[in-house]
Amino acid sequence: MVSIPVSIPVVNRGRLALAVPVASRALKRWAGGDRSQKHKQMILDEKKRTTLADVAVAAGVSKMTASRALRGAGDVSKAKADRVRQAAKEIGYVGNHLASSLSGKRSDLIGVVVPSVENIVFAEVLAGIADGIEGSDLQPVFGVTDYDLDKEYDVVRNMLSWKPAGIIVTGLDQSDATKRILENADVPVVQIMDVDGIPVDACVGLSHFTAGKEMAEALLKMGRKRFAYVGCGLDRDTRAAKRLSGFQAALSENGLAFVATRIGRARSTVKAGRDLSAEVLASHPGLDCIYYSNDDLAVGGAYHCIANGVAVPDELVLAGFNGLDLVDSLPIRIATTRTPRREIGRAAAEIVLNSNHGGGVGTERRKQFHPAIDIGV
Amino acid sequence: MVSIPVSIPVVNRGRLALAVPVASRALKRWAGGDRSQKHKQMILDEKKRTTLADVAVAAGVSKMTASRALRGAGDVSKAKADRVRQAAKEIGYVGNHLASSLSGKRSDLIGVVVPSVENIVFAEVLAGIADGIEGSDLQPVFGVTDYDLDKEYDVVRNMLSWKPAGIIVTGLDQSDATKRILENADVPVVQIMDVDGIPVDACVGLSHFTAGKEMAEALLKMGRKRFAYVGCGLDRDTRAAKRLSGFQAALSENGLAFVATRIGRARSTVKAGRDLSAEVLASHPGLDCIYYSNDDLAVGGAYHCIANGVAVPDELVLAGFNGLDLVDSLPIRIATTRTPRREIGRAAAEIVLNSNHGGGVGTERRKQFHPAIDIGV
DNA sequence: CTGAAAGCGCTAACAC
DNA sequence: GTGTTAGCGCTTTCAG
Numbered sequence: 001m002v003s004i005p006v007s008i009p010v011v012n013r014g015r016l017a018l019a020v021p022v023a024s025r026a027l028k029r030w031a032g033g034d035r036s037q038k039h040k041q042m043i044l045d046e047k048k049r050t051t052l053a054d055v056a057v058a059a060g061v062s063k064m065t066a067s068r069a070l071r072g073a074g075d076v077s078k079a080k081a082d083r084v085r086q087a088a089k090e091i092g093y094v095g096n097h098l099a100s101s102l103s104g105k106r107s108d109l110i111g112v113v114v115p116s117v118e119n120i121v122f123a124e125v126l127a128g129i130a131d132g133i134e135g136s137d138l139q140p141v142f143g144v145t146d147y148d149l150d151k152e153y154d155v156v157r158n159m160l161s162w163k164p165a166g167i168i169v170t171g172l173d174q175s176d177a178t179k180r181i182l183e184n185a186d187v188p189v190v191q192i193m194d195v196d197g198i199p200v201d202a203c204v205g206l207s208h209f210t211a212g213k214e215m216a217e218a219l220l221k222m223g224r225k226r227f228a229y230v231g232c233g234l235d236r237d238t239r240a241a242k243r244l245s246g247f248q249a250a251l252s253e254n255g256l257a258f259v260a261t262r263i264g265r266a267r268s269t270v271k272a273g274r275d276l277s278a279e280v281l282a283s284h285p286g287l288d289c290i291y292y293s294n295d296d297l298a299v300g301g302a303y304h305c306i307a308n309g310v311a312v313p314d315e316l317v318l319a320g321f322n323g324l325d326l327v328d329s330l331p332i333r334i335a336t337t338r339t340p341r342r343e344i345g346r347a348a349a350e351i352v353l354n355s356n357h358g359g360g361v362g363t364e365r366r367k368q369f370h371p372a373i374d375i376g377v
Numbered sequence: 378m379v380s381i382p383v384s385i386p387v388v389n390r391g392r393l394a395l396a397v398p399v400a401s402r403a404l405k406r407w408a409g410g411d412r413s414q415k416h417k418q419m420i421l422d423e424k425k426r427t428t429l430a431d432v433a434v435a436a437g438v439s440k441m442t443a444s445r446a447l448r449g450a451g452d453v454s455k456a457k458a459d460r461v462r463q464a465a466k467e468i469g470y471v472g473n474h475l476a477s478s479l480s481g482k483r484s485d486l487i488g489v490v491v492p493s494v495e496n497i498v499f500a501e502v503l504a505g506i507a508d509g510i511e512g513s514d515l516q517p518v519f520g521v522t523d524y525d526l527d528k529e530y531d532v533v534r535n536m537l538s539w540k541p542a543g544i545i546v547t548g549l550d551q552s553d554a555t556k557r558i559l560e561n562a563d564v565p566v567v568q569i570m571d572v573d574g575i576p577v578d579a580c581v582g583l584s585h586f587t588a589g590k591e592m593a594e595a596l597l598k599m600g601r602k603r604f605a606y607v608g609c610g611l612d613r614d615t616r617a618a619k620r621l622s623g624f625q626a627a628l629s630e631n632g633l634a635f636v637a638t639r640i641g642r643a644r645s646t647v648k649a650g651r652d653l654s655a656e657v658l659a660s661h662p663g664l665d666c667i668y669y670s671n672d673d674l675a676v677g678g679a680y681h682c683i684a685n686g687v688a689v690p691d692e693l694v695l696a697g698f699n700g701l702d703l704v705d706s707l708p709i710r711i712a713t714t715r716t717p718r719r720e721i722g723r724a725a726a727e728i729v730l731n732s733n734h735g736g737g738v739g740t741e742r743r744k745q746f747h748p749a750i751d752i753g754v
Numbered sequence: 755c756t757g758a759a760a761g762c763g764c765t766a767a768c769a770c
Numbered sequence: 771g772t773g774t775t776a777g778c779g780c781t782t783t784c785a786g
Contacts, residue, residue, distance in 0.1 A: 092561070116504070127493070127521070161472045179472070307708040329680045
């Protein structure tokens with residue numbers, strides 16, 4: 001981290017007019033009336049806004065030539081092309097994606113369906129997707145399902161009706177109805193985060209079952225024996241449930257099982273993690289390890305331990321999942337599985353990009369990441 | 378937090394087939410060829426997909442009647458309406474938003490422009506927007522600017538070409554060019570997070586200048602005298618800069634100024650906060666308060682203090698901004714300004730909803746929240 | 755290289 | 771109530 005001590009400018013001092021009236025033009029426009037009469041002849045015919053035809057007229061060519069010039073398709077003489085671009089800029093032509101997408105038979109929209117955006121993990125996936133489509137003219141449309149299968153169906157359906165260039169949905173465990181419309185949609189479908197199952201088209205993610213299993217094995221190797229599990233929303237988050245499955249599988253292979261289990265109903269938050277940890281530690285003395293459904297909860301556990309003088313990791317090992325930023329700088333070390341969120345998002349976007357580009361299914365249909373386990377020393 | 382100890386089911390045990398081949402039908406379809414010949418007569422005429430016309434035929438009515446029935450517009454006899462809906466469901470009609478939006482003159486898209494999605498704050502705003510449009514048929518399209526004014530222009534421009542029902546952009550400090558296209562767009566524009574300035578149409582947020590000022594006043598009242606400032610990316614995050622302005626204003630009113638200042642160039646992360654805090658505390662002994670540009674950095678500072686035995690808040694007070702979840706459960710108390718992210722998102726969405734609904738500008742054009750200051754006792 | 759015609763799928767306007 | 775006629779703004783033919 002480079003840091004530069006500088007003198008700090010007082011910003012915008014003069015502009016901090018706090019109770020200024022709103023620009024009235026904008027207001028009136030918004031209210032519906034008064035279309036500004038920039039072109040006199042428009043007053044009567046109520047012409048809406050500049051279209052390709054306007055550009056064509058301004059450039060003295062046909063609509064088609066203008067169209068071709070603007071998007072660099074087909075062959076247009078350099079002279080005319082320049083003229084068109086110039087004209088477009090001058091009259092402030094913006095274009096209408098609805099029209100072009102309808103005409104072509106696919107839009108530049110890329111649908112993204114996630115269970116939640118408040119979870120930083122999905123926010124990072126979105127960032128990865130944004131990365132991945134950078135440079136292309138795709139625009140992400142997103143929908144949130146709240147881990148609700150019916151809502152997911154609605155969102156996917158709605159999304160498909162925009163004829164997107166591709167659709168990225170979280171997880172492999174959609175309802176049958178959702179899978180059906182996805183399959184019939186004739187659009188590349190990329191399912192992300194998970195690879196434990198059969199994708200509709202392609203998937204990119206990691207095996208949560210394996211992740212849970214490997215974490216358990218690592219902890220067992222450290223000599224841990226008395227495990228507790230703390231999780232939230234397992235009924236809806238199937239990936240967390242898969243990790244748990246894997247973890248349990250490893251335990252039973254070693255003749256062990258969870259000593260205690262706490263499943264919260266609320267969202268996974270640091271606070272929930274702290275509270276649940278306090279509960280389970282109080283009711284089950286002698287635990288030497290807690291596996292959490294994710295890092296948020298684990299950090300809550302860490303806070304509890306710091307506040308109550310529990311020696312981590314000597315006395316008690318805490319293990320989360322994801323490898324979030326806030327885990328790295330924690331004053332105490334906890335174990336976690338470092339998942340490549342951005343990379344998953346980016347890879348998903350690229351799959352959509354490639355498949356659309358016409359190249360076909362050249363890309364892998366199952367891209368599996370193998371996240372590293374960090375036992376926090 | 379309610380917690381329920383339950384027996385944990387091993388999920389999907391039988392389905393964890395890890396290296397299964399992808400459904401080949403989907404593949405072939407995706408590859409471009411082989412449109413499944415569900416309707417024999419379609420083999421020849423290569424009819425693309427079910428449209429409103431198909432529904433109309435299936436229901437034995439005209440396209441118009443089908444259209445009206447499907448969206449509950451105009452008057453359609455109950456009998457026919459039912460017939461249409463039935464037919465639509467049977468043939469799996471999905472509809473085409475591109476076409477309907479082009480025909481009507483506005484889409485059901487709502488554009489959302491944020492500087493970053495990795496910052497949990499904006500993720501929460503998005504969640505609020507999702508809340509706000511719940512129930513309406515609006516779909517959010519988002520664009521990320523990375524705090525880059527040029528990129529912001531491109532994103533806004535691109536977004537406008539979808540003729541969205543409204544557009545929500547972060548902050549009041551767009552470039553002039555961006556403001557211009559926003560003004561001319563004939564679309565409700567809601568600028569969020571900030572109210573220190575003049576909005577294009579409407580804004581909802583808080584005064585960051587005031588927030589900084591009030592925080593300083595609260596800290597001064599606690600008797601703090603030797604202040605340091607730690608921030609990241611101030612050149613791009615104008616709102617953080619405004620808070621800093623306000624804070625400085627309060628200091629100088631009391632004849633004080635920052636003893637030390639550390640401006641990082643990287644993104645605001647917990648780690649950056651920890652590192653910068655270590656630096657500034659090492660180089661400036663005797664500080665009794667650090668003001669951070671946000672909570673992420675402040676939490677980093679808290680971690681540093683915990684790890685190094687600095688007594689917080691007795692010896693040193695740490696102050697952030699936002700009131701994030703992870704601050705609440707921290708083992709030590711830090712000061713922060715609690716911003717209503719979700720509420721801002723929801724309010725912005727509602728403004729778009731209302732203005733579109735035709736109701737006009739009945740809603741306030743400047744919705745200011747007054748965030749509470751939590752000095753963390 | 756360029757342009758004219760014909761839609762993409764749907765919905766406002768008007769008829770009936 | 772219901773159907774017909776025109777487009778929305780652009781792009782894909784297919785002639786020149």
